[in-house]
Amino acid sequence: xxxxxxxxxxxxxxxxxxxxxxxxxxxxxxxxxxxxxxxxxxxxxxxxxxxxxxxxxxxxxxxxxxxxxxxxxxxxxxxxxxxxxxxxxxxxxxxxxxxxxxxxxxxxxxxxxxxxxxxxxxxxxxxxxxxxxxxxxxxxxxxxxxxxxxxxxxxxxxxxxxxxxxxxxxxxxxxxxxxxxxxxxxxxxxxxxxxxxxxxxxxxxxxxxxxxxxxxxxxxxxxxxxxxxxxxxxxxxxxxxxxxxxxxxxxxxxxxxxxxxxxxxxxxxxxxxxxxxxxxxxxxxxxxxxxxxxxxxxxxxxxxxxxxxxxxxxxxxxxxxxxx
Numbered sequence: 001x002x003x004x005x006x007x008x009x010x011x012x013x014x015x016x017x018x019x020x021x022x023x024x025x026x027x028x029x030x031x032x033x034x035x036x037x038x039x040x041x042x043x044x045x046x047x048x049x050x051x052x053x054x055x056x057x058x059x060x061x062x063x064x065x066x067x068x069x070x071x072x073x074x075x076x077x078x079x080x081x082x083x084x085x086x087x088x089x090x091x092x093x094x095x096x097x098x099x100x101x102x103x104x105x106x107x108x109x110x111x112x113x114x115x116x117x118x119x120x121x122x123x124x125x126x127x128x129x130x131x132x133x134x135x136x137x138x139x140x141x142x143x144x145x146x147x148x149x150x151x152x153x154x155x156x157x158x159x160x161x162x163x164x165x166x167x168x169x170x171x172x173x174x175x176x177x178x179x180x181x182x183x184x185x186x187x188x189x190x191x192x193x194x195x196x197x198x199x200x201x202x203x204x205x206x207x208x209x210x211x212x213x214x215x216x217x218x219x220x221x222x223x224x225x226x227x228x229x230x231x232x233x234x235x236x237x238x239x240x241x242x243x244x245x246x247x248x249x250x251x252x253x254x255x256x257x258x259x260x261x262x263x264x265x266x267x268x269x270x271x272x273x274x275x276x277x278x279x280x281x282x283x284x285x286x287x288x289x290x291x292x293x294x295x296x297x298x299x300x301x302x303x304x305x306x307x308x309x310x311x312x313x314x315x316x317x318x319x320x321x322x323x324x
Contacts, residue, residue, distance in 0.1 A: 028076040028119050031064040034110075041113050059106035075111065076120045083107060083127055104128075138271060139278040144264050145170055151261035158241055160223030162254045164215045165238055165246070168194065169255070169269050171212035173276035173293050176255075176269035180246045183235040184220075189213050198295035206293060277302075 029037075038060060042053045063078075063086055072078060090100060108124045115122035140148070149170070152163045168179055178196040186195040192208045208216075216237075228234055229243045236245035252269060259267025277290050285293075291302040 028074060029114075030074050031068065034075050034114065034119075035060055035064060038110055038113060042109075055102070056106045056109060059103045060110045062103070063107060063110075075114055078111075078120070078123050080123045080127060083123055087127075138274075140264060140267075140271060140275045142279060144262070145272075145275060145279075147262040148258050148264060148267060151258050154218070157223035157226040160215075160219045161227070161238055161246070162258065164212070164219035164223075165251055165254055166258055166272070167212035167215040168208065169272040170276050171209045172196075172206035173273045173280070174198075174206055174295075175273065176248050176251050178295075180236070180238055180248055180251055182237045184237050185235070187216060187237055189216065196295075200297070202295065202297075204292070204295050 035057060039053060039057055042048045042056055043050075048056075063083075064075075066086055066089070067073075067075075067078060067082065070082075072082065087100060087104060090103065095103075104124075104127060108127065111120060111122045111124045114120045149163070149166055152166060153159045154163045165179070168174070169176065172179075172194050174194065174196050175198070178198055179194075182194065182196055187193075187208070188195075189208075192210070192213055194206045194208050195203060196206065197203050219238075224239060227239045227241065227243050232243055234244060238246040238251070240246045240250055255269050255272065256266045259265055259271075273294070277294055280293065281287070281290055287299060287302050291299050294302060296302045
């Protein structure tokens, strides 16, 4: 039975030859024969859709082209190092994570099929696609943060809540799930301290500045009572429009709206967290303090997550080094 897109009367591409039949110095199977046989395997044995077959072949042919340029005449000459270099070049060219994963999967299929026919020893058995470091969210400038906070219309109970939400996210650097999970008793307005439970059920305390405390006082006195149903006892610090605990999705939408109104574009709570950490670090805080603020288990995470510009680093050096 022929697969869709492959007429029954068309000649099938050749099967892979036995590796032992190759001449000295010749590849066990040249790239074109290997790719043709792979296409037949995908379409007729695996019965994959035409578009899927085309995608796998495009990935395999990309490797074949690169190998040909390097003088590698057939897949039997491909080593794990060759594959790792190929994927590394894709990373340098800007390939996305999903693209790298798909291409690595295509190559695993190719070489698994060739190995099953005893043409090659599979070089992909320990192949892992290179990981592209996750890009950091863009940190807002101090002026942009001020614009975002001022863009909130706090003339309504929900507006007062959104102002408190944004002020707390930026002041403390906590994750949005940590903040919406906080209760009234977790925020000490006199001491300026917010207690949250982070990843791994680890509790920590985050300092809260006076502007955020002032926003929370207004929310608690003017906004929260208007949203809370008279017959409902809700301990949550932040409430949704129906009087229950604010959920993370609604919180994200409120942050996004504020960013759009301020003209900085759709904003995320994670950007406010990153902005908080960046501005604290720029102000002279050490990495250990920022690690504690963010609730990172290891300092390495904080080092990746936060950054200081070269100009700021130079300024700190000029101020601190005795022979700067």
